[in-house]
Amino acid sequence: MNVIETLLASAMLAAAPLMLAAIGEAIGQRSGQLNLGVEGVMLLGAFTGFVVVEAGGTVSAGLVAAMIIGMVVGAGFGLATTLLSANQIVLGLGVALAGEGATGYLFRERFGLSQPLLDAGMSRPLHHFAGIPVVGPALFDQRWFVYLAWALVVGIGAWMRYGRPGLILRAAGESPFATEAAGVDVQRVRVIAAIVGQGLVGLGGGALSLVEVGFFTPGMTVGIGFIAIAIAMVGQQRPLRIAGLAIVFGLLRGSGTAIQLTNVDVQTEFLELLPYAGVLVLVVLMGRQVRLPRALGLAYDRESRNA
Amino acid sequence: MVIRSAAQSLLVVVGAFVSGAVVLLLTGHNPLLVYLELIERTLLRRSGIEESLVAMSPVLLAAIAAWIASRVGMWNIGIDGQIVAGAVAAGAIAPHLGAWPVWLMWLACAVAGVIAGALWALIPAMLRVRRGVNEIVTTIMMTYVAYSSASWLIKGALKDDEMVAPATRIVDVARRLPELPSTRIHIGVLVAVVACLTVWILSRWTAIGMLSRVAGEAPRAAHRIGVPVDRYVVTAFVASGGVAALAGVNEVIAVRGSVQADWRPPYGLAAFGVLFLARRQVAGLIPAALLLGMLEYGATVLPRSTGVAPNFFPLLEGLILVFLAIVNWRRIVPRGRSLARSEGAT
Numbered sequence: 001m002n003v004i005e006t007l008l009a010s011a012m013l014a015a016a017p018l019m020l021a022a023i024g025e026a027i028g029q030r031s032g033q034l035n036l037g038v039e040g041v042m043l044l045g046a047f048t049g050f051v052v053v054e055a056g057g058t059v060s061a062g063l064v065a066a067m068i069i070g071m072v073v074g075a076g077f078g079l080a081t082t083l084l085s086a087n088q089i090v091l092g093l094g095v096a097l098a099g100e101g102a103t104g105y106l107f108r109e110r111f112g113l114s115q116p117l118l119d120a121g122m123s124r125p126l127h128h129f130a131g132i133p134v135v136g137p138a139l140f141d142q143r144w145f146v147y148l149a150w151a152l153v154v155g156i157g158a159w160m161r162y163g164r165p166g167l168i169l170r171a172a173g174e175s176p177f178a179t180e181a182a183g184v185d186v187q188r189v190r191v192i193a194a195i196v197g198q199g200l201v202g203l204g205g206g207a208l209s210l211v212e213v214g215f216f217t218p219g220m221t222v223g224i225g226f227i228a229i230a231i232a233m234v235g236q237q238r239p240l241r242i243a244g245l246a247i248v249f250g251l252l253r254g255s256g257t258a259i260q261l262t263n264v265d266v267q268t269e270f271l272e273l274l275p276y277a278g279v280l281v282l283v284v285l286m287g288r289q290v291r292l293p294r295a296l297g298l299a300y301d302r303e304s305r306n307a
Numbered sequence: 308m309v310i311r312s313a314a315q316s317l318l319v320v321v322g323a324f325v326s327g328a329v330v331l332l333l334t335g336h337n338p339l340l341v342y343l344e345l346i347e348r349t350l351l352r353r354s355g356i357e358e359s360l361v362a363m364s365p366v367l368l369a370a371i372a373a374w375i376a377s378r379v380g381m382w383n384i385g386i387d388g389q390i391v392a393g394a395v396a397a398g399a400i401a402p403h404l405g406a407w408p409v410w411l412m413w414l415a416c417a418v419a420g421v422i423a424g425a426l427w428a429l430i431p432a433m434l435r436v437r438r439g440v441n442e443i444v445t446t447i448m449m450t451y452v453a454y455s456s457a458s459w460l461i462k463g464a465l466k467d468d469e470m471v472a473p474a475t476r477i478v479d480v481a482r483r484l485p486e487l488p489s490t491r492i493h494i495g496v497l498v499a500v501v502a503c504l505t506v507w508i509l510s511r512w513t514a515i516g517m518l519s520r521v522a523g524e525a526p527r528a529a530h531r532i533g534v535p536v537d538r539y540v541v542t543a544f545v546a547s548g549g550v551a552a553l554a555g556v557n558e559v560i561a562v563r564g565s566v567q568a569d570w571r572p573p574y575g576l577a578a579f580g581v582l583f584l585a586r587r588q589v590a591g592l593i594p595a596a597l598l599l600g601m602l603e604y605g606a607t608v609l610p611r612s613t614g615v616a617p618n619f620f621p622l623l624e625g626l627i628l629v630f631l632a633i634v635n636w637r638r639i640v641p642r643g644r645s646l647a648r649s650e651g652a653t
Contacts, residue, residue, distance in 0.1 A: 091628075
């Protein structure tokens with residue numbers, strides 16, 4: 001593989017966990033919930049998946065476990081922000097911090113300072129076509145999970161756009177009181193959205209440890225969870241746009257490795273800056289396009305009337 | 308009123324500690340022993356009280372920063388980045404001021420750090436008022452930009468070749484902030500407390516304090532009566548970044564003497580725990596920050612004496628935030644501006 005092929009292939013791989021997490025966050029945002037805990041939920045997913053596989057489970061079992069832990073946290077988040085009117089921002093920050101603390105703590109308690117690696121072989125179903133120049137390895141030499149992730153992106157995109165549930169979801173985030181008046185239980189919609197959304201975030205975390213790298217370290221997400229929140233906003237909560245932005249992020253992150261391969265003398269730390277600065281520039285350039293549901297972040301309280 | 312608030316905050320802390328106890332039990336530790344050890348090491352020893360106060364100072368500065376931004380209805384979630392910006396600025400100039408009198412060096416470091424932190428906060432503030440970009444996302448991204456540019460600078464231009472781990476050139480112990488007579492408490496702790504008092508006086512007895520509150524809680528009304536809301540928002544946010552940066556300056560001229568390339572301050576999220584434990588009352592920030600300072604110090608000594616992994620303490624801080632959010636009593640967290648629009652933007 002030449003440099004460009006490597007770059008494209010690693011970008012596609014790095015994009016998968018991020019786009020799942022960002023789309024999960026987008027589902028919550030559509031329903032009117034801003035969950036800043038993505039980083040913590042991703043770590044919980046990554047850790048849970050890692051523990052399952054390390055204990056002898058299959059990679060699929062690990063990914064399912066990662067998704068389930070995400071759904072559990074999502075259920076808690078959804079119930080707390082609706083029934084108890086918990087503040088979404090504070091709760092999200094708490095989830096981010098507690099998730100990072102819990103996974104770091106449990107990892108250190110169980111593995112100490114050792115760093116077990118997983119031998120998580122995953123089949124590459126389309127690798128026969130990988131010989132195509134330039135885009136071959138990126139498109140066809142990927143592990144099966146990457147194709148599953150894309151299937152989810154397209155499926156969720158169609159469901160959000162064309163189905164009645166997608167309409168209800170958006171309505172709950174734009175105008176919860178009108179939605180309630182139309183006979184929809186807004187709190188239920190938000191709880192379900194939180195469960196499904198955070199399930200995807202957990203799955204994204206599992207993909208990070210099990211598919212992309214094959215190990216877990218405390219704090220391994222290094223901000224990917226927060227980047228997911230940013231691209232969910234910039235991508236206007238639309239799955240296909242989010243996936244596109246995730247690939248841009250993957251390219252920025254992969255370009256560091258690619259540039260080093262070409263022997264150009266650049267400091268690696270400068271290259272680490274690229275993805276974050278890139279997302280920031282993106283937010284600035286597309287700032288006017290950032291569209292947030294009108295009731296985002298506000299607890300929906302049936303009894304109050306100020307919306 | 309005060310007693311009731313304090314009791315409710317105490318309830319939150321108890322809730323977090325009880326949940327933490329469950330985690331400890333499940334991982335084979337005796338929570339009672341761990342908590343007793345924490346109390347013994349932080350409250351019952353003179354050195355423990357002093358070290359807790361030292362650990363309180365950056366948490367308190369970060370909490371003041373969070374408070375100032377929340378006063379104008381903004382979320383400064385990039386405090387850790389502003390701390391790093393301040394620390395790098397101070398760490399970059401401090402070694403070159405070896406010939407200066409120490410007090411002038413400290414002042415120069417503080418000024419440089421505050422400017423760096425303020426600039427770091429200025430970008431999200433301008434984006435918010437000029438382009439309506441939500442500050443939560445931009446401050447978080449600015450933090451990661453700060454981390455990677457700091458390690459780029461420290462491993463490159465600012466590297467001290469005598470040190471094994473990449474770090475800025477170390478400030479001699481003799482030239483660091485002095486400690487109070489026969490204690491471990493350095494002057495930086497007092498600076499944090501004085502900053503807290505200053506903010507309290509400003510907020511309580513000046514027109515600026517009053518108008519900033521109006522600008523934060525009722526921006527449209529403030530606009531009608533001629534308050535330049537945007538200017539208040541930007542000024543407060545920049546001040547918030549400047550105060551946060553002082554915590555980074557302290558790290559350089561008082562605690563460690565240099566900035567390491569991979570330093571990731573753990574104060575930005577803890578600051579919100581302090582902010583809401585104090586129920587957004589400036590006077591409450593000090594006791595709340597002291598509690599978190601005790602946890603920070605506990606994380607450094609308890610692993611050795613009890614075998615609990617240090618990551619347990621961030622978990623406790625996260626649980627405190629979770630409980631604070633749930634037991635919101637509807638009032639301590641501002642209902643806030645709609646995240647979707649910015650009323651300030653014209």
